[in-house]
Amino acid sequence: MHIDPTATGSRITLTALLLAFVVLVSPRVSKSQVTSVKVADAECAKCHQEIYRKYLATPMANASGQANEKLMPATFVHKASGIEYILSMVGGHASLDYQDLRDATGKGRLSLNYFLGSGHLGTTYLYSVDNYLFESPVAWYADSRSYDMKPGLAEISEKPPSLPMQSSCLRCHMSAVRASDSGTINRYQGAPFLHTGITCEACHGDAQQHVRTAGKSSVLNPIKLNADLRDSICISCHLEGDVTVERAGHSALQYRPGESISKYLAFYVYGGANPTSRGVSEVEQFAQSTCKRVSGEKMSCTNCHDPHFTPDAQQRTAFYRSKCLACHSEPQFALSHHPENPDCTSCHMTRSGAQNIPHVAWTDHRILKLPASVKTETRTQAQEQLAPVFSPGATKRDLAMAYYLKMLDGDRTAESRAWEQLNQEKDEIHDDPAALEALGVMEAESGDGKNAEQTFQRVLELDPHDLTALSNLGTLLAKQGKLKEAASLLQAAFDRNRNISGLAMNLARVECMSGDAKSARSTLETTLVYNPDLESVRRLMKELSSCAKTDAGQ
Ligand code: HEC
Ligand code: HEC
Ligand code: HEC
Ligand code: HEC
Ligand code: HEC
Numbered sequence: 077m078h079i080d081p082t083a084t085g086s087r088i089t090l091t092a093l094l095l096a097f098v099v100l101v102s103p104r105v106s107k108s109q110v111t112s113v114k115v116a117d118a119e120c121a122k123c124h125q126e127i128y129r130k131y132l133a134t135p136m137a138n139a140s141g142q143a144n145e146k147l148m149p150a151t152f153v154h155k156a157s158g159i160e161y162i163l164s165m166v167g168g169h170a171s172l173d174y175q176d177l178r179d180a181t182g183k184g185r186l187s188l189n190y191f192l193g194s195g196h197l198g199t200t201y202l203y204s205v206d207n208y209l210f211e212s213p214v215a216w217y218a219d220s221r222s223y224d225m226k227p228g229l230a231e232i233s234e235k236p237p238s239l240p241m242q243s244s245c246l247r248c249h250m251s252a253v254r255a256s257d258s259g260t261i262n263r264y265q266g267a268p269f270l271h272t273g274i275t276c277e278a279c280h281g282d283a284q285q286h287v288r289t290a291g292k293s294s295v296l297n298p299i300k301l302n303a304d305l306r307d308s309i310c311i312s313c314h315l316e317g318d319v320t321v322e323r324a325g326h327s328a329l330q331y332r333p334g335e336s337i338s339k340y341l342a343f344y345v346y347g348g349a350n351p352t353s354r355g356v357s358e359v360e361q362f363a364q365s366t367c368k369r370v371s372g373e374k375m376s377c378t379n380c381h382d383p384h385f386t387p388d389a390q391q392r393t394a395f396y397r398s399k400c401l402a403c404h405s406e407p408q409f410a411l412s413h414h415p416e417n418p419d420c421t422s423c424h425m426t427r428s429g430a431q432n433i434p435h436v437a438w439t440d441h442r443i444l445k446l447p448a449s450v451k452t453e454t455r456t457q458a459q460e461q462l463a464p465v466f467s468p469g470a471t472k473r474d475l476a477m478a479y480y481l482k483m484l485d486g487d488r489t490a491e492s493r494a495w496e497q498l499n500q501e502k503d504e505i506h507d508d509p510a511a512l513e514a515l516g517v518m519e520a521e522s523g524d525g526k527n528a529e530q531t532f533q534r535v536l537e538l539d540p541h542d543l544t545a546l547s548n549l550g551t552l553l554a555k556q557g558k559l560k561e562a563a564s565l566l567q568a569a570f571d572r573n574r575n576i577s578g579l580a581m582n583l584a585r586v587e588c589m590s591g592d593a594k595s596a597r598s599t600l601e602t603t604l605v606y607n608p609d610l611e612s613v614r615r616l617m618k619e620l621s622s623c624a625k626t627d628a629g630q
């Protein structure tokens with residue numbers, strides 16, 4: 077077998093990896109220290125008993141927790157892949173067993189550690205293998221009251237690769253979320269987060285001094301902040317737009333209550349796109365309401381929501397009605413305006429059909445006078461430009477990154493804009509690893525290997541562990557036949573990211589091209605630990621079994 081790494085149509089091809097992740101360093105904390113809101117905030121209960129008690133019952137307090145607290149024993153068969161999944165408690169541990177019905181040896185068990193999602197929409201689970209954190213391939217859907225594959229996996233015809241759970245996903249559902257190990261996307265030597273659920277400190281900031289001084293030292297109260305800082309707290313978790321960009325040199329994980337979220341994140345939406353059809357968009361919708369536009373800065377989410385209390389079905393009508401009447405205090409609203417129906421929201425804040433989709437508002441926060449007048453917009457050519465929302469100070473670099481991220485998301489219309497705008501920013505992003513990564517990936521995609529190499533080299537000067545740069549540069553060098561250099565870069569990336577099967581497969585191909593079948597096999601075996609029974613890896617293992625016998629590579 078002869079491998080010409082540059083030839084197209086070669087049996088062994090190097091797939092260009094599109095990997096783009098932000099990586100930070102943070103202090104290590106042992107996994108056994110992860111606590112629930114109930115435990116983490118027990119201290120506050122000593123003096124704020126009522127708030128603590130009410131808050132514990134809210135979806136935010138229960139946004140996540142230990143998996144064994146929320147597992148519905150069940151069995152289901154995923155037809156397309158022919159795999160049976162069994163969720164059950166095994167020796168007190170929530171477990172997910174899988175069995176390939178077409179292959180008796182294709183079976184295994186995942187021990188689930190955490191759940192994510194209080195469950196009014198759905199619940200997904202997290203598990204870890206060694207220090208790598210993953211999301212389970214199956215999730216609970218409240219709509220059908222049953223388990224099924226995660227969105228995106230419904231059609232898969234074989235066992236899915238493991239799904240890395242990244243901090244960008246954890247940050248709104250857990251508290252005190254940590255950065256993954258340097259150069260990795262989902263590996264944690266310590267705990268990935270300190271608490272399940274949204275703790276008091278997620279909105280009130282560091283309260284240790286306040287506790288130590290028995291309440292004498294002040295603690296942040298959102299309502300006392302200016303409008304930008306106050307609103308930033310809710311926005312940090314309740315807004316995504318069409319795409320969210322981390323600002324240069326900043327990570328969303330570093331945001332603390334009391335700061336402006338726009339220092340960390342820039343949010344973009346496609347101009348004119350209908351905010352009821354996407355995103356965590358209560359924030360956007362509310363900004364469009366007449367109530368908010370006329371009231372201005374003095375109105376915020378907490379005019380209607382008590383962050384410590386979620387009214388139940390019996391209480392909700394009276395609860396929200398009292399909030400409306402606090403402003404709409406003209407006697408007509410309390411007395412003669414539709415006395416037959418006390419539920420103001422049933423007419424002015426209707427529920428959309430989006431109820432079963434996480435991250436999409438299902439209560440219309442535009443507070444329309446006549447809900448019937450709502451017309452749904454569809455995206456047209458003219459709307460295919462991203463515009464910033466709630467992001468004063470967003471830069472051209474941020475816009476370029478927004479298009480780039482949309483492109484990675486599969487939106488091909490964003491590609492040319494990302495390319496054009498990143499190139500325009502070339503001089504500005506010299507010290508900006510995230511933007512340089514993006515530029516390098518696009519240069520490599522467009523066939524400009526020479527510039528891509530330089531760009532990735534620059535990223536590695538800034539961060540020698542950078543996964544995107546190591547893996548893409550390694551792939552580029554391999555295509556030129558520089559196998560030794562390529563292997564060492566890919567190996568460095570793989571040592572920290574053993575679960576990324578695409579990376580493992582590229583490394584194995586390069587090892588095989590160098591005639592080292594043993595290493596190639598061991599690389600693939602290693603990634604199978606994290607992706608058991610993954611067909612594509614097994615297939616490659618068979619293909620590569622003969623590479624030592626041939627005069628591979630140069
Ligand atoms: C030993 C008693 C004590 C403990 C423990 C305590 N607090 Fe307080 N807290 C107080 C007192 C006293 C006040 C001021 C009086 C008031 O307005 O209730 C206060 C006020 C507050 C305020 C309002 C501040 C303002 O400026 O309006 C917040 C918010 C707050 N506490 C949060 C917390 C949180 C969160 C915790 C747990 C991490 C906590 N407290 C623990 C006693 C305590
Ligand atoms: C910007 C913050 C944010 C990020 C990032 C985020 N979520 Fe969410 N998620 C929310 C909010 C807020 C809700 C609940 C309200 C809503 O649906 O708008 C939610 C709801 C959910 C639900 C339904 C919960 C329930 O109780 O029914 C699931 C499941 C979920 N998210 C999973 C994920 C996963 C998986 C990721 C990572 C890929 C993720 N989320 C990333 C904010 C976020
Ligand atoms: C989702 C964000 C959020 C969380 C979580 C949260 N708070 Fe608050 N808290 C607020 C906001 C916003 C205000 C101001 C509300 C207002 O006055 O309209 C507030 C006000 C307060 C106040 C002072 C006003 C009052 O109502 O007495 C105290 C005390 C307080 N919170 C304690 C806590 C404690 C204790 C916890 C955890 C058990 C907690 N909060 C969790 C957002 C939050
Ligand atoms: C750290 C992230 C985070 C912050 C900060 C945050 N939320 Fe949430 N919020 C969530 C998540 C996650 C959910 C969904 C929890 C679930 O159902 O699993 C949620 C759910 C809600 C809900 C629906 C459930 C309910 O209680 O009725 C409301 C309303 C809400 N949040 C309001 C607010 C407001 C108002 C603020 C600002 C004062 C705020 N949130 C700040 C993460 C956050
Ligand atoms: C912070 C004050 C405030 C709160 C709370 C509030 N509104 Fe308003 N709302 C206003 C103001 C101000 C206007 C514009 C002037 C007016 O019509 O009074 C308005 C306008 C409206 C309109 C007319 C919209 C239009 O496009 O003409 C409706 C309908 C409405 N509000 C319903 C509600 C309902 C229902 C609630 C409770 C769920 C509510 N509002 C809560 C302040 C508020």
Ligand code: HEC
Nearest residue numbers: 310314358359362376377379380392396421425437438439
């Ligand atoms: C005028 C009153 C009002 C304001 C202001 C308001 N909400 Fe709501 N919100 C509601 C009502 C009513 C519901 C539905 C509650 C129910 O059905 O029990 C709701 C529901 C929600 C939910 C649950 C998911 C959904 O869409 O039904 C979230 C999350 C939420 N609001 C977040 C926010 C955030 C964040 C803000 C500020 C940007 C905000 N809300 C401002 C009235 C309001």
Ligand code: HEC
Nearest residue numbers: 397400401404409410413414417418419420423424445446
């Ligand atoms: C049964 C449906 C229904 C209920 C319940 C309802 N409204 Fe309305 N509301 C309407 C309709 C329809 C209009 C527009 C026609 C009109 O002005 O009467 C309206 C108009 C309004 C306006 C704008 C008035 C103006 O002069 O432009 C406000 C403000 C308002 N409602 C607030 C409320 C409040 C507050 C509640 C609860 C106390 C409430 N509505 C309950 C149907 C309803």
